[in-house]
Amino acid sequence: MVRTRRLLTEDTMAREFDPFNKRRIQSLETEVRETRQSMKTQMLLIDDLLTARAREDGRYRGNEYNSYESAIPEIVDKYNAVADWGVIQTGNIIDLRAAFIIGQGINIIDRTTGETSAEREIKWAEQFLEYNGLDEVTAIQFATEAEIEGKFLGRMMLEKVDKEIDENEKMASVRFISWAKRKYKVKTDQDDYTKYESVSYRGRISGPHKWKAESLKPPDFVYIKFGGRIDEPNKTQPKIMKCLTQVEYLDKALRDLREINRLFSAPTPYFKCATKEEADSVMTEIAKNPNFRIKKMIASTAEFTFVSPDVSGVENLINEIVTLIKIISGTTGVPIHFLGLLDLLKNRATGENTRELMIAGTTKERAAWQGGFYEMIKKGMYKYNATVYDQKGESNKLDPRKIGVELPVYTQEQWDHLEKVLIPASQFGIISKEFVRDKIPGIDSKLEERRKAEADNAALDAAKKENEDLKIEIDQIGKSGGVQNAIT
Numbered sequence: 001m002v003r004t005r006r007l008l009t010e011d012t013m014a015r016e017f018d019p020f021n022k023r024r025i026q027s028l029e030t031e032v033r034e035t036r037q038s039m040k041t042q043m044l045l046i047d048d049l050l051t052a053r054a055r056e057d058g059r060y061r062g063n064e065y066n067s068y069e070s071a072i073p074e075i076v077d078k079y080n081a082v083a084d085w086g087v088i089q090t091g092n093i094i095d096l097r098a099a100f101i102i103g104q105g106i107n108i109i110d111r112t113t114g115e116t117s118a119e120r121e122i123k124w125a126e127q128f129l130e131y132n133g134l135d136e137v138t139a140i141q142f143a144t145e146a147e148i149e150g151k152f153l154g155r156m157m158l159e160k161v162d163k164e165i166d167e168n169e170k171m172a173s174v175r176f177i178s179w180a181k182r183k184y185k186v187k188t189d190q191d192d193y194t195k196y197e198s199v200s201y202r203g204r205i206s207g208p209h210k211w212k213a214e215s216l217k218p219p220d221f222v223y224i225k226f227g228g229r230i231d232e233p234n235k236t237q238p239k240i241m242k243c244l245t246q247v248e249y250l251d252k253a254l255r256d257l258r259e260i261n262r263l264f265s266a267p268t269p270y271f272k273c274a275t276k277e278e279a280d281s282v283m284t285e286i287a288k289n290p291n292f293r294i295k296k297m298i299a300s301t302a303e304f305t306f307v308s309p310d311v312s313g314v315e316n317l318i319n320e321i322v323t324l325i326k327i328i329s330g331t332t333g334v335p336i337h338f339l340g341l342l343d344l345l346k347n348r349a350t351g352e353n354t355r356e357l358m359i360a361g362t363t364k365e366r367a368a369w370q371g372g373f374y375e376m377i378k379k380g381m382y383k384y385n386a387t388v389y390d391q392k393g394e395s396n397k398l399d400p401r402k403i404g405v406e407l408p409v410y411t412q413e414q415w416d417h418l419e420k421v422l423i424p425a426s427q428f429g430i431i432s433k434e435f436v437r438d439k440i441p442g443i444d445s446k447l448e449e450r451r452k453a454e455a456d457n458a459a460l461d462a463a464k465k466e467n468e469d470l471k472i473e474i475d476q477i478g479k480s481g482g483v484q485n486a487i488t
Helices: 002-016 024-059 069-077 087-102 119-131 137-150 239-262 278-287 314-332 348-359 363-388 414-426 431-437 445-479 482-485
Strands: 106-109 149-160 170-176 185-188 196-207 209-214 221-225 267-270 304-306 403-406
Touching: 002 278, 024 185, 069 087, 069 137, 069 239, 087 137, 087 239, 087 314, 106 445, 119 170, 119 363, 119 403, 137 149, 137 170, 137 363, 149 363, 170 363, 185 414, 196 221, 221 363, 239 314, 239 445, 348 363, 414 431, 431 445
Parallel strands: none
Antiparallel strands: 106 403, 149 170, 149 221, 185 196, 196 209, 267 304
């Protein structure tokens, strides 16, 4: 009995003796595996819940960007070519619309009547445009930023310049402020939503990850709103925001078509064999010579063909692409052949009609920019007057009311109307030549009237001088008896 108990005790001690803690390690490993499996199960459950909620929220949704704050960063990423989808389409639409809006550039026109002259104001306005680059690419860049954000904020300042730019060494400048970076907010009058009282935004950095709050008053900023309702000055949906989801769908459909083409361009060789033994024999022979190429001879009892995936869904995919392009074109005003469907441009007349669509689709923005550029010039003149002509009389100050701003648009329809209607009517005396001149695109009527008057006066002065010179010459000849001798 004692012997048996001793053996059992030794056996138990042998089992409990574990100098390397193997059993403990195995137990811990088991616990870790079970914990991981439990966490994985919980994560799957959470993912399922989130997916179900997303599907519930996004079911039948046609607009994935239903807030200004979510859409603008996505538009910025697409334009900067760092987004996953819609990069090409977004960039083309924004750049084309900006180019059409600015068109031939900014024209300064004379609004004076009678003896009043706007020569000083026109000269200063042209210097202002040149100094700020608005006579070149900067105007299109401003329009591009407005197409991205749906609004434009410019800070007006007066800067010291070289005497070659301005004889008084002062010139007004306008500096663009981006909403995407500064998150500015415009405050309006409670009773007049078009009267902008102030703008507050994140200014210069005052420390690590800190922004200094800044604000501007009306004389120091120009704010142009292109989208949204009039009573919501800070919600300015750009044109492309309304079809941003369709732009992504279009890019995805094009990618799907590319993937299908990739599959179809690599069909799989197929040997139809009668028995398994014959199939094994064919595979064995192919394995001996894996570098088989088309145009090589092959002999076999099997039936040889090429197989590829079914193409029945391609037609639907192409129809989706065409439909999306039409929707995007109708929303943004960009002609469909500028978006890639050149085959839908049947003839020249169709091309002119689609160009008219682009002009009509940018009418609102062009009118807003005309007012915006004029406001820049006006506030720049006020700042210039307050500094340069502060101690002088009112007659020395620049008057922005004497000038205006135009963004002229030239179309074939305008030239056809001039050629076939207005010019013949003028020749038959139905309308005046001055009326026809006013209808010529890019012509400043006031400036042309002044030039014509100056030319007429110069011609009259030349004729008077020539007449006086002739009288003097005749008098000199008469005094010398030349005329009498000539008669004799």
